Amino acid sequence: MSQALCEDCSMSNLFTTVCAMTFQGNASNGLQQDAFFFVDDYYQEVLGITPVHRCDGAFCVAVSDGVSQSDFSQVASLTTMKAVKQLWQTYLDNPNQSAVMDILKIYNKVATLPKRYYGASATFALVYRTFAKDNQSNSSVVIKHMGDSRVYHFSAMTKTWRCITRDHNLLNQLVDEQAAAENRQADFGEYNQDGMASPMYALTDCLIADSDLDSNPMPAYESQTLAVSSGDCLVVCTDGVYDLVPCCEWQAIDETTDLQNWLKQLRKQIYASEGRAYDNATTILVRFESQ
Template sequence: MTRLSTTICAMTFQGNASNGLQQDAFFFVDDYYQEALGITPVHRYDDAFCVAVSDGVSQSDFSQVASLKAMKTVKQLWQTYLDNPNQSAVMDISKIYEKVATLPKRYYGASATLALVYRTFAKDNQSNSSVVIKHIGDSRVYYFSANTKTWRCITRDHNLLNQLIDEKAGNENRQVDFSKYNQEGMASPLYALTDCLIADSDLENNPMPAYDSQTLAVSSGDCLVVCTDGVHDLVPCEEWQSIDKHTDLQAWLKQLRKQIYASEGRAYDNATAILVRFDER
């Protein structure tokens, strides 16, 4: 039976955002944050854990309020699970949606994305070698395989481009090759989000946004990055450093930050990344 520990570290910074706001928020282990700049201490957990990021959609006013509310709700849901690990519904996306949708009227239209990863407590005589990934919008989760030594995106952005790819495949009665999603270098309107968390108390006429959920089996040496678009839009994962059991996670994130500032985009957006490494106990 494989038992895996997790080593976790997070980085966030405001960057050169033209609006002068930090619209990213994140949940790290046991609390939520919305900071102009910071790299967290490294934490290690042998069993259950949860991390999440939320990116306020810059085209909407008060989007930093929507992203922070999403992360506050993640904290509440995770604490509820820790208090009662036998509950069947863990990290219910509909509850996060409801909390953002019912923000006070002055925040109507504020929008945010969401990507979260969690692992529940292992049952008796069971391994803890799988995690659950849920996301809405264009915040992403990347996977590093200890076998192939490569990074790859494992989430599909909820945007117009990917919707059109799905529609074309449906019309041709075929499955989409996942590598066709999240294409780069397309016309900017194609990246418009089709689903995100939006403040609007009319829940009947503002239906639950589409979100994706998957369970991923992980092995010792595998890693995940949960990040906002201020990371992946400027530094594609092919340019990220490799990683192993000896890698200093803070140093890895500092190097990623340097790459973002040195990129063609010069850190024009807020950026948040949470790095998770799995190691055999």
């Protein structure tokens, strides 16, 4: 863990323990198109589970999933995570800056890849917490995502998992259009429905390599701030996880749970599922604990 991540330990009442898992699975193209950023570096591995890290102050984790229908999507996902690392290091070097994890800068890194990579596409989801200021406790995190990489929240109070990000796909776009026609705001429970025809899950927004900004405008992304409590957990993951094992089948977590073992169990569930790990899968598990 870098020294910068521990400089303001006393300024936050919650610390985090984090662990990540990735595997290529039985992807038909034989590629690992997932990449992830974990604490202070990016990775794109065929198989691996990281050591468990403790972060007392600021932290950042992220995943990116290359869109399999595009060539060189593994380049797009890795470029996305390289951009996340650069932005996070810039923040650590200057924690007083107002713009943290600027998505436009991530978009520009992917959009301006060399022409041979044009069309390469990727989704992402990231979670970060900045250093606390003025001796205030820092009990919230920022979540940003684009496409269908997701973030899930485990409540220590209800002992249940729930998805807290809305996929950027045709299905959810139609949900919004229907709600607008009825002069109302869509309920979050209407999003991310299962069991629909595959064309309904076509992405409406993702990062695409193509520097012609007229034909490749900045895609939509979403940002939210989430208050967390001791015992709460987050999962940041690619669709190779939740497509095969819905969150209602994930194990609960408490302060005694071994995070590596939890991830290993999830991997077993993915391989034992009806889909038999047909896609790459990457999961980052974050647990919040009292100092």
